[in-house]
Amino acid sequence: MTSSQDQKKAGAGPFVLSIDAMGGDRGPATIVAGIADSAAKNPDIRFILHGPAEELEKLVAKRKGLADVCEIRDASGVVSMDDKPSQVMRNGKNTSMWSALDSVRNNEATVAVSCGNTGALMALSMIRLRKLKGVNRPAIAILWPSRNPQGFNVMLDVGADIRADAHDLLQYALMGSSYARNGLALRMPRVGLLNVGTEEHKGRSELKEAHELISQAASEGAGFEFVGFVEGGDIPGRKADVIVTDGFTGNVALKTGEGTASLIGDLLKEAFAYSFLSRLASLLALTSLRRLKKRIDPRRVNGGVFLGLNGTVVKSHGSADATGVSAAVKLAFKLAQIGFTDKLAARVASTATLDHDGGAFEAKDGTTK
Amino acid sequence: MTSSQDQKKAGAGPFVLSIDAMGGDRGPATIVAGIADSAAKNPDIRFILHGPAEELEKLVAKRKGLADVCEIRDASGVVSMDDKPSQVMRNGKNTSMWSALDSVRNNEATVAVSCGNTGALMALSMIRLRKLKGVNRPAIAILWPSRNPQGFNVMLDVGADIRADAHDLLQYALMGSSYARNGLALRMPRVGLLNVGTEEHKGRSELKEAHELISQAASEGAGFEFVGFVEGGDIPGRKADVIVTDGFTGNVALKTGEGTASLIGDLLKEAFAYSFLSRLASLLALTSLRRLKKRIDPRRVNGGVFLGLNGTVVKSHGSADATGVSAAVKLAFKLAQIGFTDKLAARVASTATLDHDGGAFEAKDGTTK
Structure with a gap:
């Protein structure tokens, strides 16, 4: 696949999205079908796909051309819908969800997509990506x-x-x-x-x-x-x-x-x-x-967006089918393309001084009051 | 009209409903049209209608047979949608809303119906009907x-x-x-x-x-x-x-x-x-x-029901048309017919002792702890 230098910059593609292949109700085949749909429609998308390598390789090989735009990262653990966020934060290092967020943390991708457990995804996002300076509580936004x-x-x-x-x-x-x-x-x-x-x-x-x-x-x-x-x-x-x-x-x-x-x-x-x-x-x-x-x-x-982190996370419905996954990927691509993470960070930083009340906001000199 | 002795008892009709003719967005003609529909369908309903007598008499006279089952109580004041509850509590004595609640307070009717300002209606209901023993905050219930x-x-x-x-x-x-x-x-x-x-x-x-x-x-x-x-x-x-x-x-x-x-x-x-x-x-x-x-x-x-008062109040949508008013009247009639006010009071009293925590609940001896 195309290597990605400094994916945090907005501009021309290709754009790399980090995809958690596991944790959806319908299993990884549906996720792979969804990203294959997106890849077929948009030549500027690249994927890093996280999950059990052997299983994912087989699924990707079935989709024509997908292997060329998709890198697989092996992660054997899966966050289930019943896992409590606190458990996942302690013991989730080997999971596909953790791995998917780390690709954003390491600047290999700007946006991560997951169909998994919302509570665990938010908790992991907070510790792996950290909150944006000036933001006390990240939020989930939907359309x-x-x-x-x-x-x-x-x-x-x-x-x-x-x-x-x-x-x-x-x-x-x-x-x-x-x-x-x-x-x-x-x-x-x-x-x-x-x-x-x-x-x-x-x-x-x-x-x-x-x-x-x-x-x-x-x-x-x-x-x-x-x-x-x-x-x-x-x-x-x-x-x-x-x-x-x-x-x-x-x-x-x-x-x-x-x-x-x-x-x-x-x-x-x-x-x-x-x-x-x-x-x-x-x-x-x-x-x-x-x-x-x-x-x-x-x-x-399909796709709730986690706002207020160093990086953007798109949460797809757990029950999403291939059409739903493809919609979440489309949203993630759009956000990557416009450099949304940077734009949001700049907006929060520039308006931090508007909060005359102090609180947990960033002051003009860059320190947190 | 038929006089009503002890309307608080459940059983056979007729049943008297107290109707606030004013305060709806469409004016008293719509309220009168609504109660006329109900009266035509159900021979067991009687009304006490509250508002400016002269205007209401004309409207009632236009509906065949309605005058026989409908007593008019003169009240010149109207609670508007913009009136603050506190204003109405201080200065609302001459309003149709106040008068409608007082018919329930005086046991002439067990259920009142109003299309007026919700906040004012709840505030007036609290002071005119008082909260049921054992209830701290009355509530509005809908279907x-x-x-x-x-x-x-x-x-x-x-x-x-x-x-x-x-x-x-x-x-x-x-x-x-x-x-x-x-x-x-x-x-x-x-x-x-x-x-x-x-x-x-x-x-x-x-x-x-x-x-x-x-x-x-x-x-x-x-x-x-x-x-x-x-x-x-x-x-x-x-x-x-x-x-x-x-x-x-x-x-x-x-x-x-x-x-x-x-x-x-x-x-x-x-x-x-x-x-x-x-x-x-x-x-x-x-x-x-x-x-x-x-x-x-x-x-x-149509009809939110105020629960937790000494008497039942049905709040109709402010924008209700004749069909909507008639639906609210039907609900009010049903509640009057089954003796709902008494049944609710008995239920709250019998279960007050279930609250082992004390609070504002009624004790077995009938006193409020």
């Missing part, structure tokens, strides 16, 4: 289908940490808007802070404090517009491009949205199966329904 | 379309209070299961506690404590089964019948679910409008789509 022209809103944190204080929420606003600017090509993303009402006096005290901090950062040129408090209905709405919340609320909202969409899909199927006429209608409607499904298919927007 | 055979799950709190400690969450489990038992005819409702994972070690400390308290209450015969932690995806799922959470998380989840459903509905319309063939298909599919819409139409499950 949520929305009414906005770009088709998606960014929402974070959806579950990296169940807590977030006002300063963390300010960091999420900075990181989320950087993701929206680079990932969704929005020059000046609109940030909303999730609450139970839009009036300024509403909600928990940390939200009122965060409202002030984010408002101040926006007015001092942090590169986003602050639209104030938004409600759950605005997550798929057009009022904001970036929805900021703590990881507990964000995780519940994400799963509620997914569950609601899935229920409606099943009820739609039931409704169409009801009578002969409705079955006939559903045949005719198939194209329309497929179009809709494509628009909101979770497989096509 | 959420679900995969369960009964078609709906109960979820609470969806926004009465942004906080809830472990003891409040236990109370919600008791009140929510009482609502499910009486409102959904489930002998032994299954209660789930909302969290970001189902493992017992996960989540905030108050959730772990609540897990213990609820688990203990269930094992000591509180009349429900406890299925432990559930996730956002389980709110419309079949794992539990009652979902317990704090009012902040519940409110965000509710609005996220509504927003997601509404987005999918609009995208479905767009998908069908795409081409001639898809428009033709949509014509044929109309019946199926209407069947689905009816199943998840928020107007047909």
Whole structure:
């Protein structure tokens, strides 16, 4: 494969992605099928694939041309969905997940992709990649289908940490808007802070404090517009491009949205199966329904992004099929291509001085207060 | 109209409902249209209608037979959507909302219905009806379309209070299961506690404590089964019948679910409008789509119920049309008919001794510890 010098620079390809082949519900064959799809579509992608070498070599050999753009790194251990993060941090050195993160740590790749255990992946990412200077709690950001022209809103944190204080929420606003600017090509993303009402006096005290901090950062040129408090209905709405919340609320909202969409899909199927006429209608409607499904298919927007680390990690759904893996790889490639890791780091560093409150933020002289 | 002696007893009708005619987005004509629909369908409903007498008399006179089952109580003041709860508590004595609650307070009706400002309605309900002995924070419960055979799950709190400690969450489990038992005819409702994972070690400390308290209450015969932690995806799922959470998380989840459903509905319309063939298909599919819409139409499950007060209050959507108002009235009637207020009070009192921790709960001797 092409060797990669200083993958941290943005610019022309090829770009190397580090792929954890293990830990997905469907096994490594699905991961290899997904990266093969991506490789076929995009000649500028290179892979470092982590897992049991013998098994992976066989799987890669079956896919025409894949061996030319894919280097295999042997790692015999696998992080399972049941493993606790603390166990993996202590005993996970031989796992494919650890190995995949270390390729980013060693600057062989800028972005890692894994379908594995989210908690373990975040815990390992924190110790192997370390938090960005100025970031207290990294966050997981996702793209949520929305009414906005770009088709998606960014929402974070959806579950990296169940807590977030006002300063963390300010960091999420900075990181989320950087993701929206680079990932969704929005020059000046609109940030909303999730609450139970839009009036300024509403909600928990940390939200009122965060409202002030984010408002101040926006007015001092942090590169986003602050639209104030938004409600759950605005997550798929057009009022904001970036929805900021703590990881507990964000995780519940994400799963509620997914569950609601899935229920409606099943009820739609039931409704169409009801009578002969409705079955006939559903045949005719198939194209329309497929179009809709494509628009909101979770497989096509597969990939939570870990923000706030020295390196970018894309977390694919554990149950992702080849299409889902390929979507996560596409997102990872896009982020590698635009040099997202560096851009995010620069944004966080440049706005660290906006936080007049001190906290765990980086001061102008580069030291941490 | 029929006079009502001791409406607090369950049994045969007629049953008197106290209706706030004002404060809805569409004005009193819509409320009157809604109660007229209900009256036409059910000969056992009687109304006390609160608002400006002159205006209401004209509206009621237009509906055949309505005047015979509807008494009007003059109240000139209106609580608007912008009024702060504290203002209404101080200066709201002349409002239709205050008057509607006082009919329940005075035992003329057991259930009140209002389309008005939720915050003000809850605040007024607390001072006019008072909290049930043994309840620290009343909650708002709603019915959420679900995969369960009964078609709906109960979820609470969806926004009465942004906080809830472990003891409040236990109370919600008791009140929510009482609502499910009486409102959904489930002998032994299954209660789930909302969290970001189902493992017992996960989540905030108050959730772990609540897990213990609820688990203990269930094992000591509180009349429900406890299925432990559930996730956002389980709110419309079949794992539990009652979902317990704090009012902040519940409110965000509710609005996220509504927003997601509404987005999918609009995208479905767009998908069908795409081409001639898809428009033709949509014509044929109309019946199926209407069947689905009816199943998840928020107007047909209109009505959050305030639990934990001396009296039951049904909060209808502010934007409810006549169908929505009629659905809220139907729910209120059902609750009046089964004597829900008394049943809930008895359940809370009988299980107060289950709380070995003390707190604000009622002791066996009837005093509040």
